Amino acid sequence: MTTKEAAQRAEKLRVLINKYRYHRLVLDAPIIEESVEDSLKKELFDLEQQFPKIVTPDSPTQRVAGKPLDKFEKFTHPGRMLSFNDVFNKDDLNDWIDRVKRLDSRAIDSGFFCELKIDGLAIELIYKNGSLAVGATRGDGFIGENVTQNLKTVEAIPLKLNSREEFLKEMGEKGLALSLSKEPALSLSKEPALSLSKEPALSLSKEPALSLSKGLPEEIIVRGEVFLSKKEFERMNAEQKKAGEATYKNPRNLAAGSIRQLDPKLTASRKLDSYAYSLLTNFGQETHEEEHLILKALGFKTNPNNKYCRTIDEVGGFRDYWEKHREKLSYEIDGTVVIINDNKMSKKLGIIGKAPRAIVAYKFSPRESTTKLNDIIVSVGRTGTLTPVAVLEPVEIGGTTISRATLHNEDEIKRLGVKIGDTVVVGRAGDVIPDIKKVLKELRTGKEKEFHFPKKCPACEGAIVREEGYAAHKCVNENCPARKREYMYHFVSKGAMNIDGVGPKIIDQLVDAGLIRDVTDLYKLKKEDLMNLERFADKSAENTIGAIQSHKTVTLDRFVFSLGIPHVGIETAVDLARQFGTIEKIAGAEAGELNSIKDIGDVTAEEIYKWFKKPYSKKLLEKFKKAGVKVLAQSKSQKSQKLKGLSFIFTGSLDTITREDAEKLVRENGGDALSSISKETSYVVAGHEPGSKFDKAKKLGVKIISEGEFLRMVK
Numbered sequence: 077m078t079t080k081e082a083a084q085r086a087e088k089l090r091v092l093i094n095k096y097r098y099h100r101l102v103l104d105a106p107i108i109e110e111s112v113e114d115s116l117k118k119e120l121f122d123l124e125q126q127f128p129k130i131v132t133p134d135s136p137t138q139r140v141a142g143k144p145l146d147k148f149e150k151f152t153h154p155g156r157m158l159s160f161n162d163v164f165n166k167d168d169l170n171d172w173i174d175r176v177k178r179l180d181s182r183a184i185d186s187g188f189f190c191e192l193k194i195d196g197l198a199i200e201l202i203y204k205n206g207s208l209a210v211g212a213t214r215g216d217g218f219i220g221e222n223v224t225q226n227l228k229t230v231e232a233i234p235l236k237l238n239s240r241e242e243f244l245k246e247m248g249e250k251g252l253a254l255s256l257s258k259e260p261a262l263s264l265s266k267e268p269a270l271s272l273s274k275e276p277a278l279s280l281s282k283e284p285a286l287s288l289s290k291g292l293p294e295e296i297i298v299r300g301e302v303f304l305s306k307k308e309f310e311r312m313n314a315e316q317k318k319a320g321e322a323t324y325k326n327p328r329n330l331a332a333g334s335i336r337q338l339d340p341k342l343t344a345s346r347k348l349d350s351y352a353y354s355l356l357t358n359f360g361q362e363t364h365e366e367e368h369l370i371l372k373a374l375g376f377k378t379n380p381n382n383k384y385c386r387t388i389d390e391v392g393g394f395r396d397y398w399e400k401h402r403e404k405l406s407y408e409i410d411g412t413v414v415i416i417n418d419n420k421m422s423k424k425l426g427i428i429g430k431a432p433r434a435i436v437a438y439k440f441s442p443r444e445s446t447t448k449l450n451d452i453i454v455s456v457g458r459t460g461t462l463t464p465v466a467v468l469e470p471v472e473i474g475g476t477t478i479s480r481a482t483l484h485n486e487d488e489i490k491r492l493g494v495k496i497g498d499t500v501v502v503g504r505a506g507d508v509i510p511d512i513k514k515v516l517k518e519l520r521t522g523k524e525k526e527f528h529f530p531k532k533c534p535a536c537e538g539a540i541v542r543e544e545g546y547a548a549h550k551c552v553n554e555n556c557p558a559r560k561r562e563y564m565y566h567f568v569s570k571g572a573m574n575i576d577g578v579g580p581k582i583i584d585q586l587v588d589a590g591l592i593r594d595v596t597d598l599y600k601l602k603k604e605d606l607m608n609l610e611r612f613a614d615k616s617a618e619n620t621i622g623a624i625q626s627h628k629t630v631t632l633d634r635f636v637f638s639l640g641i642p643h644v645g646i647e648t649a650v651d652l653a654r655q656f657g658t659i660e661k662i663a664g665a666e667a668g669e670l671n672s673i674k675d676i677g678d679v680t681a682e683e684i685y686k687w688f689k690k691p692y693s694k695k696l697l698e699k700f701k702k703a704g705v706k707v708l709a710q711s712k713s714q715k716s717q718k719l720k721g722l723s724f725i726f727t728g729s730l731d732t733i734t735r736e737d738a739e740k741l742v743r744e745n746g747g748d749a750l751s752s753i754s755k756e757t758s759y760v761v762a763g764h765e766p767g768s769k770f771d772k773a774k775k776l777g778v779k780i781i782s783e784g785e786f787l788r789m790v791k
């Protein structure tokens with residue numbers, strides 16, 4: 077990239093970031109996820125680092141926050157309210173450590189204090205003679221808004237501080253707890269001066285000037301955060317929706333909107349919460365950790381999850397732990413704040429730009445990020461469905477590197493208006509396949525290429541159709557190599573024929589070597605065939621052949637599922653097996669007959685009927701027979717009706733039975749084995765380390781039973 081190109085890119089980024097910032101910060105109505113803004117800011121920051129000449133005074137990297145709206149009285153902060161620089165990964169964090177150590181080699185000797193970075197609103201509170209005098213928002217860091225009346229409605233903010241006596245009593249207990257938790261015996265022998273100074277109760281009583289003999293300081297300045305719980309956020313948004321009004325994008329904006337209500341009654345109706353995290357007044361505190369203890373002793377709510385970390389590894393561990401467990405919290409967090417614990421050191425390190433050198437926000441990987449879309453390819457699924465897939469410049473989201481994202485179908489490509497070469501917003505929630513959320517058309521250069529959905533199957537060049545009412549295009553060629561390959565993956569998978577040891581990798585090898593053309597060829601394989609393949613040795617070849625041959629006998633339901641009929645999952649396969657008993661009878665059934673089975677709808681019945689009528693399918697079934705695959709007939713009636721009308725969900729690992737077999741037991745006894753929980757679910761059977769279904773069951777009030785209790789029910 078030349079300097080000129082960098083300057084052009086930077087200017088486009090600035091315009092876009094500023095637009096987003098204006099909507100989010102000044103108008104309180106964001107038009108995009110904040111992580112997207114962060115992602116663009118990071119790109120701009122890196123670009124400006126690389127080309128320092130292109131930095132302009134109006135760059136978003138040179139600013140802390142916007143000017144306050146003219147709604148409230150302005151309030152000049154006694155000291156500037158700084159913001160923190162962000163770090164996004166371990167490398168960034170280590171760079172920060174290197175920088176501060178270059179300024180003072182002992183910078184991190186007394187460790188770090190780590191806090192959760194809550195998605196809330198920063199505030200400053202000034203107490204005069206123990207009573208709340210002023211509460212203000214940050215504003216631009218120098219001047220905020222006086223929102224005292226509104227902050228007074230927040231119960232977590234004390235209107236009156238603890239008395240000197242109460243304070244000292246609290247500090248005495250906390251001081252002791254602190255020194256105990258830090259293993260004083262150990263630290264004493266190593267650094268006696270430091271460990272003594274870390275006991276605030278002790279140091280307070282030793283310094284008469286600060287000993288508060290005449291009471292607490294006249295003026296006490298505290299900073300903290302106001303925020304909303306996730307629950308309150310959802311409740312408020314539900315109300316907004318009901319009233320036909322716009323919903324809030326995130327809890328921070330709702331908290332900000334609530335604090336900026338001109339009528340304090342409205343603020344009070346929203347259950348805001350608050351944590352204090354910084355004490356500006358001198359109480360003799362020497363570490364940031366002590367500040368928190370003092371704040372708590374004064375009567376402020378402090379976050380109990382904050383933690384002292386001795387080493388940078390512990391800092392990383394703290395952040396990684398909370399990235400994984402953030403769902404457990406009742407409020408949203410988007411990272412952690414890492415603070416050099418030694419206050420004198422913090423002061424010495426000073427300020428860089430608009431942020432203290434001694435503090436960084438160690439953010440979580442965003443759930444959405446921007447990246448470049450390099451190409452669009454079309455993959456062909458087992459049933460012939462064509463799925464356009466975005467090939468991306470690799471980007472980290474939620475701790476995973478993403479290089480592909482689904483574009484779902486042609487309609488979605490049109491809706492997004494995406495072109496090859498675009499900068500896109502890619503998102504990923506939980507274990508769901510990542511997809512493209514938005515195209516940042518403002519960043520186009522004019523070199524982007526239009527994508528044309530293929531008119532033929534990319535794998536076999538066969539015709540593709542788009543059935544009425546469906547968004548997807550399908551390859552209708554039964555012999556399409558891509559479809560066949562996907563079908564083979566399905567055939568050997570756990571839920572289908574369950575041929576362990578034979579997965580997609582081995583299937584690929586076998587197909588590429590021309591050893592199998594369809595799944596029935598698997599049964600013809602000989603040990604010698606495999607020996608010529610890479611990664612196969614005598615023993616492994618024998619095992620693979622053994623696995624294939626030992627799964628030649630199969631229950632009817634498994635076999636039906638393994639056929640890969642569109643819309644036929646394991647539940648439907650079980651229904652079919654129960655109803656018809658043999659594969660011949662299923663194959664001969666009329667659509668009406670199929671449709672008459674409970675739980676099988678029109679579309680599925682039609683698909684099943686059509687599938688068995690196809691010459692391809694008839695030939696395939698014939699081949700299975702020839703290969704010696706034996707499908708066990710299933711007696712029409714179930715073993716019992718003990719569980720009739722009851723539904724079960726299994727979570728966690730079971731001791732004496734596999735989950736598949738347990739689910740089979742449920743079905744054999746006339747019950748339903750479900751995969752997702754609802755209020756109507758009869759029982760959740762919880763094994764070891766149950767998953768989210770367990771928590772959900774508790775929430776929904778669904779009865780939870782043990783494996784033993786379940787087995788007694790079917791005995």
Ligand SMILES: [Zn+2]
Pocket residue numbers: 456533534535536537538551552553556557558559
């Ligand atoms: Zn095809």
